[in-house]
Amino acid sequence: MEETLEINVKIQILKPVHDVFEAIIIPEKMSNYFISHSTGRMEEGKTLMWRFPEFDKEFPVYVGKIIMDSLISYLWDIDNNRLQVEMQLVALNDSATLITIKEKSMKNNEAGIKWLKQNTEGWANFLSCLKAWVEYGINLRKGAFDFIKNPG
16 A cells, blocks of 8 residues: 555634634635635635735636535645645634644655645645634735745
8 A cells, every 4th residue: 555645734713613614715805814816715516716926827726525614625736636625623612713624645755745845834824824814814924925926
């Protein structure tokens, strides 16, 4: 059996689970901390195109299962690989949510290790930015990656 790599990150956000869920599925909210544009709301069976502020291309997102306030699952293409992302939300109480993100999977080789490093960093950044925006209304991503588009 071939060994594969999988990303698994989590954070607690001090907001109700519904607020966190909506911040992820509604593009106008997600653009405050992650993407710059989406062609629509995340709904089961939809194919969306996401644009990020630091890249000049769009990324297809194939929405899978959505369970209100509990699960967001989709596929997206990363370096010619279609990978699954699952976001699980658990209400810890009326004002705290645990969000776990898993992205899978890549072969355990040089390309897979590079993906594991980059996307683990990316998901940790996503969670930090989500937490800052949902809890405090702060957009940590704004200007953070301008150096990618304009190196120098």
